[in-house]
Amino acid sequence: MNAMSQPEAANPLIDKAASFHDVFAGSDEKHGKYHGPLRLVGDKMEMKDAGGNGAVTVPGPATAELWRLHLDGTVPLGVHPLRSDGMCRWGVIDLDGKDVDGGYAGINHADLVGACAKEGLPLVICRSKSGGAHLFLFLADWTPQASVGRALTHMAVRLGYPDADAYPPSQGVGNWINMPYFKGEESDRYCVKKGRPLGISVAEFIDWAETNKVSASQLAEIARPKRENRLETDGPDRANRELMKLCLEIAGQRDGGRGVLLNKHAFKMGTMVGAGWIGEEEVFAALLRAASQDSVDPLPLGQVMGHIKNGLEAGREKPAEDDADADRYPKIDQLVVWTGGDEAEWEFRLAGWPPVQMTVREAMNFRHFNTRCAAEGIGPFRPLKELPWNDLLAEALRGAEVREIPQDETVEFQFQEMLYNFLFDRHHGTSMDDALTGRPVHDEDADRVYFKVAGLRDHACRTSGEFRHATAHKLGTMLNGIGGPTDQGKTTKKIKGKTVELRWMRMSLFDKQTEPLSVPPVPGEPI
Structure with a gap:
C-alpha cells in the first residue's frame, strides 16, 4: 500500500519525521539544504556540482515536513543547533580526515563507540556524508551555547581529538549540520552502536538519542576534566x-x-x-x-x-x-597565531586542557588570560607576575604556528553576508517611496539597490550576529570598504516632497542570485 495514501496519523514516515524534528530542534531563523548528487573531491564528498553550486542557507526553521522530505530522500536537510537566543538542545563533534592519522580511512566508527563507552561519554555516533563521524550530544533541556561548546571540546580532548570541530562552538555562530538518515532506512549516514557496526534503524536511532539525553548537571560533570587530564606539573x-x-x-x-x-x-x-x-x-x-x-x-x-x-x-x-595542585601554572604546548581578522588572536594549546582563543590584549595580561581560561572551564591557574609570564609567552611565540583565519570567519565576509541578506530580502521595497520605511529598493535598469543606513542598522540589530550593536557610523565605514566608486556610493532622492539621503550598491557586484526569494550560500562548507 502506498504510504502517502494512508491517513496522516497512520503514516509512519510522518511520525518519524516529527520525532526527528523534536530530537534535532534547533535554529528558529534558518536551515540548510543542497541540490544535486554529492561529488568526490579528493577524499571528501562535497555538496557542490562542477560549477560550485550546492549548499544554501534558507530563511526559516526546519519543519517536520522538511524532515519528511529528508527521510524519504527528496531533499537533504541541514539543521543549525543554535537558537537565536543562544540556547541549544544538541551539539556535535565533527570528526573528519584532518583529525585522524590516515585521513578518512583511519576513522573506525565501531572503535569510536568503544572509546566513548570507556570514557563514559553519552555521545551518539553517526557516519557523516563524507565517511567521517558525527558524535552527537543530546540534551534534556535548552542549554546555553557556551556550556555545550565547552563540554563538546572537553569530550573531544578526552577522546584524543583536540583539533576536531565542535558545533555549536563556545562562541560565534558556526555552521549548520547535515542531518543523519537521508533516505531513511537506505541511508549511508546511519548510527552505529556497540555490536551494530553496520547501523541501526530509524526508529532505533530515535530511541537511542532519547536514551542518551543528559541534564545540565550531568553535562557539567561530563565536561569536568578527569584528574589525569588536568595540568600536572612534574x-x-x-x-x-x-x-x-x-x-x-x-x-x-x-x-x-x-x-x-x-x-x-x-x-x-x-x-x-x-x-x-x-x-x-x-x-x-x-x-x-x-x-x-x-x-x-x-x-x-x-x-x-x-x-x-x-x-x-x-x-x-x-x-x-x-x-601538582600546590603549584600549578599553565604549560603552553603550542601557540597558534590567527591573522586576517580585525586584530590578531592567539590560540593556546595548554597541556591537559582544550584549546582556548583570545585577543593579544587579553593574553598579554596574565590576570585577563586566567579570567578568559576560567570562562572556558580551564584552570584557574596560580598567578604569575608580568616578567615570568612574558618569558613564557616569548618562548611560545618562538615556536608559534601562524594561520590565516578562514574567509567565511572574517569580519568583512560576515558583514557582506549580512548586507546581502538585507539588500535582497524577500520584503524589499517595490518603489522608491518604500525607502522611507527603511526597506531597500531595487532599480534593475540602473543596476542599483538604494537604501538608508538607518534601515541597515535596524536589520543588523534584529540579527544575532557580530553587528547587532554596531553604530550607523561603523556600518557606513564598512560599506565604504566594499568595491570601488563605481560599486557603491551616496546620493539624494526626492521622495514624497522630501530630500532623502540614500546609499546605493551595484546589484551585480554580488555574485549571487538577486531574485526576492533568493538564498545566499552558507559561509564555508557545512558539515
Whole structure:
C-alpha cells in the first residue's frame, strides 16, 4: 500500500519525521539544504556540482515536513543547533580526515563507540556524508551555547581529538549540520552502536538519542576534566619555574627585608633540592647571581652566601611533596597565531586542557588570560607576575604556528553576508517611496539597490550576529570598504516632497542570485 495514501496519523514516515524534528530542534531563523548528487573531491564528498553550486542557507526553521522530505530522500536537510537566543538542545563533534592519522580511512566508527563507552561519554555516533563521524550530544533541556561548546571540546580532548570541530562552538555562530538518515532506512549516514557496526534503524536511532539525553548537571560533570587530564606539573618543571620566579623577586628587592627574603626563598628551593627535583649547585649559583650581580640593591657578598647556604640546608631537611595542585601554572604546548581578522588572536594549546582563543590584549595580561581560561572551564591557574609570564609567552611565540583565519570567519565576509541578506530580502521595497520605511529598493535598469543606513542598522540589530550593536557610523565605514566608486556610493532622492539621503550598491557586484526569494550560500562548507 502506498504510504502517502494512508491517513496522516497512520503514516509512519510522518511520525518519524516529527520525532526527528523534536530530537534535532534547533535554529528558529534558518536551515540548510543542497541540490544535486554529492561529488568526490579528493577524499571528501562535497555538496557542490562542477560549477560550485550546492549548499544554501534558507530563511526559516526546519519543519517536520522538511524532515519528511529528508527521510524519504527528496531533499537533504541541514539543521543549525543554535537558537537565536543562544540556547541549544544538541551539539556535535565533527570528526573528519584532518583529525585522524590516515585521513578518512583511519576513522573506525565501531572503535569510536568503544572509546566513548570507556570514557563514559553519552555521545551518539553517526557516519557523516563524507565517511567521517558525527558524535552527537543530546540534551534534556535548552542549554546555553557556551556550556555545550565547552563540554563538546572537553569530550573531544578526552577522546584524543583536540583539533576536531565542535558545533555549536563556545562562541560565534558556526555552521549548520547535515542531518543523519537521508533516505531513511537506505541511508549511508546511519548510527552505529556497540555490536551494530553496520547501523541501526530509524526508529532505533530515535530511541537511542532519547536514551542518551543528559541534564545540565550531568553535562557539567561530563565536561569536568578527569584528574589525569588536568595540568600536572612534574617536579623538575615546577622547580625550574619556581627558581626563575624567586630570582626575579630577589633581584628586585630593595633595602629592608632583603636578607629575610633571600633566606626564605633559599629554604623553599632547598625543599625542592631535597626532593631531587633540581641540583643544589644550580640553585646556589642562580640565587647568588640574583642577590648580587642582578640585584637593584645588593647585600654584601658574605651575607648573601650565608643566607643562601643556611636556607638551602634547612630546606633540604624537609623535602617538597609531589603535589601538582600546590603549584600549578599553565604549560603552553603550542601557540597558534590567527591573522586576517580585525586584530590578531592567539590560540593556546595548554597541556591537559582544550584549546582556548583570545585577543593579544587579553593574553598579554596574565590576570585577563586566567579570567578568559576560567570562562572556558580551564584552570584557574596560580598567578604569575608580568616578567615570568612574558618569558613564557616569548618562548611560545618562538615556536608559534601562524594561520590565516578562514574567509567565511572574517569580519568583512560576515558583514557582506549580512548586507546581502538585507539588500535582497524577500520584503524589499517595490518603489522608491518604500525607502522611507527603511526597506531597500531595487532599480534593475540602473543596476542599483538604494537604501538608508538607518534601515541597515535596524536589520543588523534584529540579527544575532557580530553587528547587532554596531553604530550607523561603523556600518557606513564598512560599506565604504566594499568595491570601488563605481560599486557603491551616496546620493539624494526626492521622495514624497522630501530630500532623502540614500546609499546605493551595484546589484551585480554580488555574485549571487538577486531574485526576492533568493538564498545566499552558507559561509564555508557545512558539515
